[in-house]
Amino acid sequence: MSAMLNRALFFAPAIVLAILTGNAYAAGMLPETSVILINVAEGEGVINVTNTDDQAALLYTSLEHLPDDPDHILIVTPPVARVEAGDKQLVRFIVQSEQPITTQRLKRVNFEGIPQKTADGSTKIAVTVRQNLPVLITPADLPAKSAPWTELSWSVDGQTLTVKNDSRYVVRLNQQVTILPANVTLTLPQPHVLPGQAHHLELPANARLGAGTTLRIYPVNTYGFAVDPFDAPLNT
Structure with missing residues (x-):
């Protein structure tokens, strides 16, 4: 068994x-x-x-x-x-x-x-x-894309970090997000970001994001298996 x-x-x-x-x-x-x-x-x-x-x-x-x-x-x-x-x-x-x-x-x-x-x-x-x-x-007209997580955009407004998916692809990923170089960890509300969807994450009071900040995410591929972490730039 x-x-x-x-x-x-x-x-x-x-x-x-x-x-x-x-x-x-x-x-x-x-x-x-x-x-x-x-x-x-x-x-x-x-x-x-x-x-x-x-x-x-x-x-x-x-x-x-x-x-x-x-x-x-x-x-x-x-x-x-x-x-x-x-x-x-x-x-x-x-x-x-x-x-x-x-x-x-x-x-x-x-x-x-x-x-x-x-x-x-x-x-x-x-x-x-x-x-x-x-x-x-x-969809019938949508070509295969091996790394749809590269389509996510990350921005900050005050103490709110926003991730948005403006692509036509579903992005599946681990819910943990690491802010570098501050090494602050946040948690996404879902293990996916659907097309057109945005998630808003509240930053800790002492977190300051600026030029040089990247967001380390942990994507999964089409079949749900973990791939190498990806460092996404922050749009300031």
């Missing part, structure tokens, strides 16, 4: 413990990638999810809309499917939007496997692992 559970934890922060009917076992649905990429030109994106358990289970797939991007522009199918032990289930994400999609959009998806009840009626504790993955939707 440990190897599967460790890998599940890497992809998903949420674990649901369900006491079904004491032996312990894990019901694991394992997605083939750590992110779902959808190009609007293709109309949909797909992913295979494998039932790594030794018995059949139900795969529940549900979309999660961010508070800062609540539009329902995707349909997932099938939302529920029975997957035999060791088998794969193809899950489709179909783009359905009344308005043209002109910027990258970010959603999240939950995959959860619910084991079937035991036939002999024995008491077991089932550990179901819910995996939560990002879904990145890209």
